[in-house]
Amino acid sequence: MVTVFFRTLIIFGTVLIIIRLMGKRQIGEMQPFELVVTLIMADVACTPMQEVSIPLIYGLTALLCVFILHSIITILNKKSLGLRKVFSGKPSIIINKDGIDFNEMKKQDLTISDLLEALRSQQVFSVEDVQYAILETNGNLSILTKDETDKNPTLPVTIVSGGKIDKQGLETIVQDKEFVEKILRREKVMSVKTVLLMTIDNDGNLFYQEKNKKYVTKKINFQGGDSW
Amino acid sequence: MKNVIAIIISVALIVGIGFAEHYYIDKIFGDFEAEIDGFMISLDEGTLTESDIVASEENWAKIKELLHIIIPHNDIKPFNESFSELKVSLRQGDFDHAEVELQVLHDLIISIPQTYQFKIENIF
Numbered sequence: 001m002v003t004v005f006f007r008t009l010i011i012f013g014t015v016l017i018i019i020r021l022m023g024k025r026q027i028g029e030m031q032p033f034e035l036v037v038t039l040i041m042a043d044v045a046c047t048p049m050q051e052v053s054i055p056l057i058y059g060l061t062a063l064l065c066v067f068i069l070h071s072i073i074t075i076l077n078k079k080s081l082g083l084r085k086v087f088s089g090k091p092s093i094i095i096n097k098d099g100i101d102f103n104e105m106k107k108q109d110l111t112i113s114d115l116l117e118a119l120r121s122q123q124v125f126s127v128e129d130v131q132y133a134i135l136e137t138n139g140n141l142s143i144l145t146k147d148e149t150d151k152n153p154t155l156p157v158t159i160v161s162g163g164k165i166d167k168q169g170l171e172t173i174v175q176d177k178e179f180v181e182k183i184l185r186r187e188k189v190m191s192v193k194t195v196l197l198m199t200i201d202n203d204g205n206l207f208y209q210e211k212n213k214k215y216v217t218k219k220i221n222f223q224g225g226d227s228w
Numbered sequence: 229m230k231n232v233i234a235i236i237i238s239v240a241l242i243v244g245i246g247f248a249e250h251y252y253i254d255k256i257f258g259d260f261e262a263e264i265d266g267f268m269i270s271l272d273e274g275t276l277t278e279s280d281i282v283a284s285e286e287n288w289a290k291i292k293e294l295l296h297i298i299i300p301h302n303d304i305k306p307f308n309e310s311f312s313e314l315k316v317s318l319r320q321g322d323f324d325h326a327e328v329e330l331q332v333l334h335d336l337i338i339s340i341p342q343t344y345q346f347k348i349e350n351i352f
Binding site for chain 2: 021052053054055056057058061064065067068071072074075
């Protein structure tokens with residue numbers, strides 16, 4: 001019994017340190033790979049706690065390996081938008097200006113009941129009231145209701161994220177890399193690498209922020225694709 | 229940067245512990261094999277006594293304290309059983325059974341380190 005107690009103390013301490021190193025997100029909304037990490041950690045931690053014939057070092061080594069994998073994926077997620085999509089997926093617009101996007105729902109294995117339930121949990125009881133509903137990569141449904149859209153009628157699309165041009169965002173607004181470069185030249189931004197976030201909506205409302213600088217918002221002459 | 233340092237330290241720990249484990253197990257079981265081979269020769273010559281086994285068992289008791297950290301306890305248990313049977317066999321003059329037990333010990337010494345080697349069959 002005493003052995004199990006001390007093994008539990010050691011495993012608990014190690015898991016706590018690793019969870020702390022993984023950051024706050026791990027205890028809140030999780031990305032798919034974070035859920036995998038958490039599920040594996042729960043199992044890896046429990047086995048050597050209860051099974052006294054297994055050396056504790058086996059469990060600790062496995063925990064350390066899971067931590068290494070988590071850290072590597074986190075770094076890769078920061079470095080590459082493509083890899084971020086592989087590991088975390090991408091948000092899906094479930095409800096757009098035209099209503100429910102059936103094809104997107106099918107892709108996400110989402111039923112109408114699931115959608116209505118998610119809307120109700122956000123105090124929205126009619127699909128009619130929704131301008132946009134986005135299924136986030138952590139499984140949450142973000143909703144922009146029509147009341148809120150009076151001020152901001154279209155959804156801002158991310159075109160630069162973490163110093164990298166978001167090709168998918170540019171495809172959404174029917175533009176190419178040159179469009180971003182033109183904005184950067186006009187705004188006297190040295191390089192796209194310095195831009196933390198740049199979004200634009202269909203009315204030409206541009207938002208961007210460079211690293212360690214205050215954000216900038218302005219209206220530019222832009223009539224992009226009106227499909228988003 | 230914090231992540232990179234944590235990864236480097238973790239990988240270094242795992243690799244370092246892995247090499248230490250590999251070296252330690254090879255060394256311990258290599259020495260042990262030589263000792264058991266010596267017992268087999270003594271048994272053939274009829275000079276092996278219970279006190280030789282008791283001395284070896286005492287040595288094994290010290291070694292296994294550390295081995296328990298890296299080897300599942302169930303893998304260490306058969307050694308204890310073989311030592312006990314070997315002692316009783318020699319005490320009773322049952323040299324045939326003593327030979328069997330020495331062979332069991334020898335096979336355990338060969339097979340256990342192989343289980344911990346970095347091999348495809350051990351991974352899957």
